[in-house]
Amino acid sequence: MPRTGLSPLAWLADVETQRRAQGLRRSLRVRPPVGTELDLASNDYLGLSQHPAVLEGGVEALRTWGAGAGGSRLVTGNTELHEELEAALAAFTGAESALVFSSGYTANIGAVVALTGPGALLVSDALTHASLVDACRLSRARVAVTPHLDIAAVDAALSGRAEERAVVVTESVFSTDGALAPLRDLHEVCRRNGALLVVDEAHGLGVRGAGGQGLLHEVGLAGAPDIVMTTTLSKSLGSQGGAVLGPAAVRAHLIDAARTFIFDTGLAPAAVGAALAALRVLVDQPQLAAAVLARAAELARICDVAEEPTSAVVSVILGDPEVAVAAAAACLERGVRVGCFRPPSVPAGTSRLRLTARAALTDDEIALAARVLAEVLGLAQ
Incomplete structure (x- = not known):
């Protein structure tokens, strides 16, 4: 039947009504540059987003390299500053190498999709962050979602698979309740079953481990050859951006295969400079x-x-x-x-x-x- 009289967006009104009835309608609120209330909501765990050295690091990078990266990192968007930050992140966390993305979201999607694909099994904790959920959906791998922190379920999914390659994804510190993943047990199961472990340290970096080196470092798994770490620069480091850390072979593969790296404009120099300065503060304090x-x-x-x-x-x-x-x-x-x-x-x-x-x-x-x-x-x- 012809539907020329209907707006293609008419359905949005019904959706909004349902959300309001369920108490799930969201709205944006503008915050002032200097808050008058006590902030117990942001992820600026170390308070570095307003640290003088961090602000100066961003300003200096802005003046030196300009407001934007100018293109993807494979074209014109790669600077000495990006690679300096990568080297510093790798050294701090004990990883062999690092690759900086424009956000933690794009880092997760880039890493998971590029390391899986058709013919692989992807095992994900039921409460992983939305960025990992979306990565699973985009991966075209077979996805097995296991109950929260259920090591036996992960083991069963891996041991019963028909696929040759398998990847397990988890957060180190789960963002909604702060629970710690049993990384040692997960790694043991992955190693026994020939699977790669991908750990999102977005809420672990700067908080867990000696001096904030992360939960992987804390439990003695930093630099393991069968672990890939992802993180964000927007929480403990008070800036913006994300990174994937792990074996040098993974970094090289992501440069060739991670679409959120290849086709995305590089992280703005000011964010890179601020994150690098924040990391130096954390090392010093x-x-x-x-x-x-x-x-x-x-x-x-x-x-x-x-x-x-x-x-x-x-x-x-x-x-x-x-x-x-x-x-x-x-x-x-x-x-x-x-x-x-x-x-x-x-x-x-x-x-x-x-x-x-x-x-x-x-x-x-x-x-x-x-x-x-x-x-x-x-x-x-």
Whole structure:
């Protein structure tokens, strides 16, 4: 039947109505350059996005190399600064090599898709980040999604496969609840089954390991020849961009095969310069990582979270999405900004406040958080 009278976007109104009814409608909020409220929502775990040395690193790169990279890194977008950052990241994390992408999202997609493909098996934890979920969907590999942190399920998927090649993907620190992946056990299963392990250290770098070198480094797996690490430069390093770290052969392959590297404009020089400066601050101040964990433990006690946090993330599950949204708004009204995670970011029935610790939180700020959260969480019960 002719449909000339229908708008091709008419269906969006019904979708929006459904989202509103489920408490899942999202909106953008503009933040001021200098916040007046206490920030317990951002991923700037070490507070380096405003560090004078980091700002200067970005400004110097901007003046030297210009506002943009000018093209993909294979054309005109590769600078000495990009390669200096790659060398510094590899040295810091114990990897053989590194390759910088325009974001952590594109790093995950580029690495996973290029290392799998048709005829491969891709095993993914059920709660991996959306970037890894999208990478699985784009890979054209057979995908097996295993229950969260279920080593036996990963082993069964690998040992029962018909494919010659297999890749297991996980976060080292899961972004929504801060849980640590059992990397040693995962690696043992992968090695026994001839599989590659890809670990996203987005929330581990700068927080876990001696001086923030990451969870892979902490558990003695840094530089393993059958592990590839991905990370972002936008959390602990306070800048923008992503990276894939691992064997030199992987770096060479990604330059040839990762579409999010080949066809994407290179990371802007200012972001590269800022990330490099932030990494140098972290090397000079290794105590920052421990400070984050200490402040996270205080936030967990304030919120009556039973388990000691193992990362910068403190998750306070409230269940209903509308309750979580209202609680986050109430916190903001009282001068404390917290994250609010709802489906599809988290499973249905587990909407939550997500608090993130920062290394530089003061005692007065912790006291403010305690007053506000006690009042708001008391009302949310």
